Amino acid sequence: MNMLLHNVLYLILHVASSSQYGTETIETLMPNVKVVKVDLKIFTETQVPLLCGDSYQDTEVIWMKDSEREGQGNQIKVKVEEMMGANYSCHNAAGDYLNHTLVLVQDIPSPNRTRRVLEKSHDTDEDEYIRCLAKNYNGTFHCFWNKTKNQMSAVVALVQVGRFSGRNFSCSVHSDGAGLTCVDLDSCSFAEEVSRIDLTVYFRSNYLLEDYTITPFYMREIVKTDKIHITKVEGNTFQWGYPATWSLPHSYYPLTFQVKVVHFRERCDSEKQVLLKETKETKFTVVHSSKKYRFCLRAKDELVDCPWCQWTDCDKKESTPR
Numbered sequence: 001m002n003m004l005l006h007n008v009l010y011l012i013l014h015v016a017s018s019s020q021y022g023t024e025t026i027e028t029l030m031p032n033v034k035v036v037k038v039d040l041k042i043f044t045e046t047q048v049p050l051l052c053g054d055s056y057q058d059t060e061v062i063w064m065k066d067s068e069r070e071g072q073g074n075q076i077k078v079k080v081e082e083m084m085g086a087n088y089s090c091h092n093a094a095g096d097y098l099n100h101t102l103v104l105v106q107d108i109p110s111p112n113r114t115r116r117v118l119e120k121s122h123d124t125d126e127d128e129y130i131r132c133l134a135k136n137y138n139g140t141f142h143c144f145w146n147k148t149k150n151q152m153s154a155v156v157a158l159v160q161v162g163r164f165s166g167r168n169f170s171c172s173v174h175s176d177g178a179g180l181t182c183v184d185l186d187s188c189s190f191a192e193e194v195s196r197i198d199l200t201v202y203f204r205s206n207y208l209l210e211d212y213t214i215t216p217f218y219m220r221e222i223v224k225t226d227k228i229h230i231t232k233v234e235g236n237t238f239q240w241g242y243p244a245t246w247s248l249p250h251s252y253y254p255l256t257f258q259v260k261v262v263h264f265r266e267r268c269d270s271e272k273q274v275l276l277k278e279t280k281e282t283k284f285t286v287v288h289s290s291k292k293y294r295f296c297l298r299a300k301d302e303l304v305d306c307p308w309c310q311w312t313d314c315d316k317k318e319s320t321p322r
Contacts, residue, residue, distance in 0.1 A: 025037040025108075026046070026048055026049075029104070029158070029202075029209075030158065032099070032100055032101055032102060033101070033102045033104065034048060034101055034102070034103050034104070035103075035104050035105070035106050035209055036048060036080050036085070036103065036104070036105050036106070037105075037106050037107070037108050038082075038105060038106075038107070038108060039107070039108050039110075040082065040083065040105075040107045040108075040113075040114070041114075043081075043082060044081065044082055045079060045080070045081050046079070046080045046081075047077045047078070047079060047080075048077060048078050048079075048080050048103055049075065049076075049077050050063065050075065050076050050077070050078060050088055050090075050101050051074065051075050051101075052074045052075075052090035052098055052099050053074070053090075053098065053099050056074045056090070056092075056098060056099075057074055059074065059092055059098075060072075060092060060093040061073055061074045061090050061091070061092065061098065062090065062091050062092070062093070062095075063076055063078075063088055063089070063090050063091075064088070064089050064090075064091060065078070065086050065087075065088055066086070066087075070088060074090075078103070080103055080105065082105070083105045083206075083207060083208050084105075084207065085102075085103040085104045085105045085206075085207025085208075086103055086207065087100060087101075087102045087103075088100060088101050088102075088103065103207070104204065104207050104208070104209040105207055105208055105209065106208070106209040106210065106211070107210070115129070115148075115210065116148065116150075116151055116205065116208065116210060117147060117148065117151045117154045117203040117205055117208075117210045118130070118145050118146065118147060118148065118151075118203070118210075118212060119146050119147070119148050121146070122146075129145060129212050130143050130144070130145045130199075130201060130212055130214050131143065131144050131145075132144075132199070132214060132217065132222050133222050133223075133224045133307070134219055134222050134223045134224070135223075135224070135225065135226055135243075135245045135246070136223065136225070136245055136246055136247040136253075137219060137220070137223065137247045137253065138247065139183055139184035139185075139186075139219070140181065140182070140183045140184075141181070141182055141197075141219065141222060142179060142180070142181050142182075143179055143180050143181075143182070143199070143201070143214075144178060144179040145178060145179065145201075145212075146178070147177075147178070151203075151205050153205065154203045154204065154205035155177060155203065155204055155205075156173045156177070156180065156201060156202070156203060156204075157202045157203060157204040157209065158201075158202035159171045159173075159180065159182075159199075159200075159201055159202070160198075160199070160200040160201075160202075161182055161197065161198065161199045161200075162197070162198060163195045163196065163197055163198070164195040164196075164198075168184070168185040168186050169182050169183065169184055169185065170182065170183050170185055171183075180201070182199070184219075193218045193219060193220065196216035196217055196218055197216060197217055197218070197219065198213075198214075198216050199213070199214045200212065200213040200214070220301070220304045220306060221304075221305075221306060222306070222307075223301055223304065223306045223307075224300075224306060224307045224308075224309055225243050225245070225246050225255065225299050225300065225301070225309045226243040226244075226245050226246070226309060227243070227298075227309055227310050227311075227312050228240050228241075228243065228257070228297050228298065228299050228309065228312045229241065229243070229312065230295075230297065230312060230314050233314060236285055236286040236287070236288065236316070237283065237284070237285045237286075238259075238283070238284055238285075238286070238295055238297070238314065239282060239283045240257075240282050240283075240297060240312075241282055242255060242282075243299075253301070254280065254301075254302040254303065255280075255299045255300065255301060255302055256278055256279070256280055256299065256300060256301075256302040257278065257279050257280070257281075257282070257284075257297060257298070257299045258276070258277070258278050258297070258298050258299070258300075258308065259275070259276075259277050259278075259279060259284050259295070259296070259297055260273050260275065260276050260277075260295075260296040260297070260311075261273060261274040261275040261276075261286055261288060261293050261294070261295055261296070262274060262293065262294050262296060263290075263293065263294070264290075264292040264293055264294055264315065264316075264317065265294075266294060268294065268296035268298075268311035268313050269311065274288060274290075274293065275288070280302065286316075291316070291317070292315075292316055292317045293315075293316045294313055294314070294315050294316070295313065295314045295315075295316060296311045296312070296313045297311065297312045297313075297314075298310065298311050298312065
C-alpha cells in the first residue's frame with residue numbers, strides 16, 4: 001500500500017485498530033489515545049473498550065476517571081456521551097499507577113460539519129483554515145492559523161506531514177501556539193520536487209479533537225520572499241537589493257520586482273496607480289511631474305508562479321524608506 005512517510009510532532013501517528021459500535025468509529029490515534037468519531041449534531045452514547053495492559057491479566061486492576069472510581073478489571077468498557085471524553089487511569093489494588101487511556105471525541109467528517117477550533121482566513125475567498133509559506137527553497141516552511149474566540153486554549157496535539165516520495169520532516173509549534181515550522185530534513189534546494197507535501201494538524205480543546213488537512217502543495221507554490229529593503233534614494237531614483245533570507249545564488253534563483261507609484265496619500269494596494277511596471281533590475285527612476293508621491297515595491301520568484309511579497313513603500317516627500 002502506497003503511504004506517506006509520516007514524521008509526527010510529539011508522538012508518531014499510528015492507527016492501530018478500529019471498531020464499529022453502531023454508527024460510531026473508535027480509533028487508536030496514538031499510544032494511550034483513543035478517538036471516538038461521532039455525529040456531534042445528534043445525541044450519541046458510545047461504549048469504549050479500555051485495556052490496562054497485556055501484562056496485567058492476573059492483576060487486580062482498578063480504573064479511575066479523575067478522582068472517581070470507574071470500574072474494575074484489566075479490560076472494561078466506559079460510556080462516552082456526546083463530547084464528554086475523559087482521561088482514564090488504571091491502578092493496582094495498592095493504588096499504584098499502571099497505565100492510562102485518553103479518550104477524545106471527533107466530529108465525523110462531512111461537508112457541513114461545524115468547525116470549532118479554527119476560523120477561516122480573512123484575506124482569502126477559499127475554504128482555508130491554515131496558510132503555509134516559505135521564505136526560500138531551503139526546505140523550511142511556516143504555517144499560520146487563527147483560533148476562534150471560544151477556543152483560544154486549544155493546543156496542537158499532533159502533526160502529520162510527509163511526501164509520497166518518502167521525505168523526512170521535523171515540525172515544531174510556535175511559542176504563541178498560532179503556527180508551526182516544518183523542516184524537510186532531506187531537502188536539497190537544487191533538486192526538483194517530484195511530489196507534493198501533505199500536512200494535517202490535529203488540535204485538542206478539552207476532549208474535543210479536530211483535524212485540519214491542507215491541500216497538498218509543492219514548496220515552489222508557497223514561496224514568498226521577505227519584504228524588499230530600499231537601500232538608497234537619490235532624487236527620483238530608488239535602489240534595493242535581494243532579501244538576506246532569499247536562496248543563493250541569485251543567478252539560479254532570480255527575482256522579478258514590481259514597482260508602483262501612487263498618489264502621496266494612497267496605499268500601495270490602491271488601484272489608482274500612476275505607474276505600474278515589472279523589472280529585473282534593482283534600481284528604478286521615476287519620471288513623475290508631481291513632487292510628492294509614494295513609491296511602492298515588491299518581489300516574487302521570476303521563474304515560478306508564487307505569491308508576491310508584501311509592499312515596501314517610500315514617500316518621496318520624506319525620502320525615507322519604510
